[in-house]
Amino acid sequence: MDGGHHRAATDAARTAALRMDSDLFEPSPDDLSIYGSLLLRGAIAAARTGSRHAIAELLDEAAATGERLGHDGNHMWTAFGPNNVPCHQVNVTLSLGDAGIAIDYARQVDIDKLPINERKATLLLDTSRAFLMCGKHDKALHVLRVAGDVAPEEVAVRPAALRLVRDILATAPISIRREACEYAASLGVIT
Known part of the structure; x- marks a missing residue:
């Protein structure tokens, strides 16, 4: 993504997430945090390409993963959790030019629960x-x-x-x- 290869970054995140998901039978908080963070990075990359379908797919799975984790933490230094997903939704919608929707997502975040x-x-x-x-x-x-x-x-x-x-x-x-x-x-x- 840093090199400007956003489509490739999106595809790599999706592929890695699918592989990781199939390997996680009883995921630990570390596993869920890494998996959720990977999905969020994929959504950021997808936003750079304007692929709203990929963004929605990745963010929905990240939200479900945050709910599975059940709390905001900093496992494996990811700062991943249920509150982290709307933070990324703010960034993604802002990247797409949807400032009003970004503000709506920002209002959903309990900032005091963000771990860093x-x-x-x-x-x-x-x-x-x-x-x-x-x-x-x-x-x-x-x-x-x-x-x-x-x-x-x-x-x-x-x-x-x-x-x-x-x-x-x-x-x-x-x-x-x-x-x-x-x-x-x-x-x-x-x-």
Whole structure:
């Protein structure tokens, strides 16, 4: 996927998931977490190709796997669980340009149950971007600031987060421009 071979990545994830599923008779939490994470990565790759059928298939199986696991954990450093699936649904629908649906998925996540701050920050950054796409600059800035409070290292160094700050700043209405400028300055985006 990193090399831009999204269709091949989708096919590889699906094939590996099918093989893994057929080998799992009594899966452990580690097994379910790896399997679910593989499905989610496949869905992300499928989103890059715009294959809504593959996305739905992979996300549905990931959701069922999250339910089988029954809790959010960080088994095998995957941060996989029932709450992780809607986080990926946010990202996938946003990639497809469906910002309103992404916000709906974001509202389904119990962020306090996500096991790592990086996952929380990713969800919040995606949600902020969705609000910005909907023209809700005040909400986009608010959610971005929450992401900065939850995981300051993620917001301060991620190029995508800093681009989001610049995008909010560039398009902010007068009513929040000063607050957006102050936040951008605090991150070193502007001086």
